Amino acid sequence: MDTNAPLIETRDIVKHFGSVIALSGVSMSVNRGEVLCLLGDNGAGKSTLIKTLAGVHKPTTGEFLVDGRHVTFTSPRDALDAGIATVYQDLAMIPLMSVTRNFFMGREPTKGVWPLRYVDFDHCAEVTRDEMHKIGIDVRDPNQAVGTLSGGERQCVAIARAVYFGAKVLILDEPTSALGVAQTSMVLKYIHQVRQKGLGVIFITHNVRHAYAVGDRFTVLNRGKTLGTFAKAEIPIDELQNLMAGGKELQVLSSELGGMV
Amino acid sequence: MTDISHVAGHTPAEEIKKIQDERLKEVSFVTKVMRRPELGALAGLILVTIFFIATADPSMFTLAGMMNILSPASQLGILAIAAALLMIGGEFDLSIGSMVAFSGLIFGSFLVLTGWPLLIAIAATFVVAALLGGLNGQLVIRTKLPSFIVTLAFLFILRGLSLVGLKWATGGSTQMRGIGDKAGEGLVREIFSGNALEGLFSWLAAHDIIAKFPNGTPTVTGVPVSIVWFVLFALVATWILLRTRAGNWIFASGGDANAARNSGVPVDRVKTSLFMLTACAATLVAILTVLDAGSTDSRRGFQKEFEAIIAAVIGGCLLTGGYGSAIGAFFGAIIFGMVSIGLTYTRFDSDWFQVFLGAMLLLAVLFNNFIRKKVTGER
Numbered sequence: 001m002d003t004n005a006p007l008i009e010t011r012d013i014v015k016h017f018g019s020v021i022a023l024s025g026v027s028m029s030v031n032r033g034e035v036l037c038l039l040g041d042n043g044a045g046k047s048t049l050i051k052t053l054a055g056v057h058k059p060t061t062g063e064f065l066v067d068g069r070h071v072t073f074t075s076p077r078d079a080l081d082a083g084i085a086t087v088y089q090d091l092a093m094i095p096l097m098s099v100t101r102n103f104f105m106g107r108e109p110t111k112g113v114w115p116l117r118y119v120d121f122d123h124c125a126e127v128t129r130d131e132m133h134k135i136g137i138d139v140r141d142p143n144q145a146v147g148t149l150s151g152g153e154r155q156c157v158a159i160a161r162a163v164y165f166g167a168k169v170l171i172l173d174e175p176t177s178a179l180g181v182a183q184t185s186m187v188l189k190y191i192h193q194v195r196q197k198g199l200g201v202i203f204i205t206h207n208v209r210h211a212y213a214v215g216d217r218f219t220v221l222n223r224g225k226t227l228g229t230f231a232k233a234e235i236p237i238d239e240l241q242n243l244m245a246g247g248k249e250l251q252v253l254s255s256e257l258g259g260m261v
Numbered sequence: 262m263t264d265i266s267h268v269a270g271h272t273p274a275e276e277i278k279k280i281q282d283e284r285l286k287e288v289s290f291v292t293k294v295m296r297r298p299e300l301g302a303l304a305g306l307i308l309v310t311i312f313f314i315a316t317a318d319p320s321m322f323t324l325a326g327m328m329n330i331l332s333p334a335s336q337l338g339i340l341a342i343a344a345a346l347l348m349i350g351g352e353f354d355l356s357i358g359s360m361v362a363f364s365g366l367i368f369g370s371f372l373v374l375t376g377w378p379l380l381i382a383i384a385a386t387f388v389v390a391a392l393l394g395g396l397n398g399q400l401v402i403r404t405k406l407p408s409f410i411v412t413l414a415f416l417f418i419l420r421g422l423s424l425v426g427l428k429w430a431t432g433g434s435t436q437m438r439g440i441g442d443k444a445g446e447g448l449v450r451e452i453f454s455g456n457a458l459e460g461l462f463s464w465l466a467a468h469d470i471i472a473k474f475p476n477g478t479p480t481v482t483g484v485p486v487s488i489v490w491f492v493l494f495a496l497v498a499t500w501i502l503l504r505t506r507a508g509n510w511i512f513a514s515g516g517d518a519n520a521a522r523n524s525g526v527p528v529d530r531v532k533t534s535l536f537m538l539t540a541c542a543a544t545l546v547a548i549l550t551v552l553d554a555g556s557t558d559s560r561r562g563f564q565k566e567f568e569a570i571i572a573a574v575i576g577g578c579l580l581t582g583g584y585g586s587a588i589g590a591f592f593g594a595i596i597f598g599m600v601s602i603g604l605t606y607t608r609f610d611s612d613w614f615q616v617f618l619g620a621m622l623l624l625a626v627l628f629n630n631f632i633r634k635k636v637t638g639e640r
Contacts, residue, residue: 076523076525077525080525086523088520088523092520092523092524093520094512094513094516094517094520094521094583095516095517096512096516096579096583096584096633097512097513097516097583101509101512101513104509105509105513105520105521105524105526106510106513106521106524106525106526107524107525108506108509110505110506117505117506118500118504118505119504119505119506119508119509121503121504141292143293143296144296145296
């Protein structure tokens with residue numbers, strides 16, 4: 001394993017769906033302990049790119065490297081096994097199930113021999129409480145339903161779950177788009193913690209402020225192409241905003257509305 | 262003196278602390294109880310029991326009376342527990358009633374027409390049922406149609422096939438006789454028909470612990486095997502739901518199939534297995550009742566699909582999936598048996614049964630919805 005190589009790298013990824021060109025040459029990379037923000041307006045190809053990284057879609061052409069080695073994923077399971085965990089915006093948690101059952105969903109540790117193989121849910125509840133405590137969320141009762149948690153807490157549980165199960169790269173699909181201010185800052189704070197642990201984070205958003213708050217580098221997508229990647233020091237927030245929204249129109253709109261956009 | 266003042270100075274504070282502690286524990290205990298989906302069914306069972314203690318002839322609550330209630334409850338209960346697991350997994354099976362009749366036909370044919378030994382006939386019937394259940398499941402998954410529609414189709418297909426098949430097999434009758442004679446005696450027969458624990462009941466009667474006839478045989482000679490199957494199935498299903506990986510997958514598949522898939526749960530496999538389970542539960546009921554009656558007919562299991570779903574809903578299952586309990590369906594089925602049989606012990610017209618049932622269903626759903634919203638923070 002080449003430790004200097006990026007955790008994930010794509011070179012000129014192209015994805016066609018029949019006659020539709022969803023991605024036409026996307027290059028990006030994420031390093032250890034880095035938050036890469038993937039910015040783009042609706043239809044820029046963000047979802048297609050995430051799904052390609054997560055193993056849902058196979059790229060038509062282009063290179064995909066994990067730890068400097070070429071990989072081809074045929075299913076989401078392959079991506080998970082390679083340490084790439086994706087947290088989808090609202091498809092991560094089941095509200096009617098307890099925090100513990102959600103936390104271990106799909107990866108329940110078992111004890112005993114078949115047919116008496118069972119899951120030690122008491123132990124699972126302890127692990128869940130500890131893991132949540134580490135990120136500053138006090139789940140008094142891990143057996144309470146996820147539906148009783150706030151949106152921000154749910155996102156944090158989903159992220160904590162991915163980290164606990166050994167993810168090296170986290171792909172967060174618009175984790176803050178449905179959240180209020182306090183909830184958003186809770187999630188952003190946690191993304192910062194995850195970065196400090198040495199994980200790579202791909203943070204997908206169309207909110208430039210949220211991206212600028214935690215991002216180290218920014219890759220802007222437009223119409224299936226990368227417009228470029230910028231380090232935080234290289235680009236001020238206004239410029240990033242303009243780049244993402246296609247520049248001119250937004251400036252016009254901004255002056256019409258008295259600089260409020 | 263100083264000792265006393267010391268103690269007096271501290272005791273009240275410690276007592277307050279202790280009381281507060283107790284209150285904390287009490288609250289968490291109440292929440293814990295509230296969180297159990299079967300709470301409504303248990304409360305319902307207690308209410309119904311109180312009602313019958315007040316109105317029914319005391320003979321209802323003798324050992325013989327209990328067996329009278331539990332016998333039909335157990336047959337329904339086996340279906341209801343399977344239906345509950347499937348409902349928690351997010352699907353319906355309206356074909357279980359018809360499946361009872363169809364399995365009865367298949368089982369009877371294997372015994373009477375092909376002359377297979379009992380054990381082989383039972384195993385083969387379960388294989389056919391599992392295949393049909395699997396077909397139901399695969400149709401639901403591949404077509405993405407609601408299971409309500411797919412299994413409604415099979416409600417009619419299987420009922421029709423049972424009629425046509427019975428007439429074909431018997432040369433025009435809708436009843437197939439002589440199954441009891443062909444089944445023979447032996448261990449396999451004893452597992453699927455008659456009474457269990459007869460030795461224990463004789464012993465209890467001999468020691469005057471339970472009622473007996475003047476000649477010394479107990480008035481209740483044993484527990485009908487269907488009740489034993491019912492209790493065992495309830496225990497195993499509850500254990501699977503609450504303590505195993507498969508159980509977590511069932512909740513997840515019904516709660517949100519997409520989220521479950523994203524987390525690596527094999528949703529399609531879980532749902533197909535559950536459809537196979539309901540078909541096999543219907544087959545178990547068919548074998549138990551056919552062996553007891555010695556014959557099978559085309560009306561067997563008629564409308565049992567609704568009764569099973571009602572028992573599951575009374576037991577706390579949510580119609581939209583992802584929430585419910587097997588032990589709740591167990592209680593739901595007992596409520597069913599108690600009301601249907603219990604009314605004959607009262608001065609009420611036993612046709613009040615259906616009114617009672619409908620009202621019970623409505624109450625149970627309202628109560629369960631209320632509790633669930635409180636506990637799960639659903640809005």
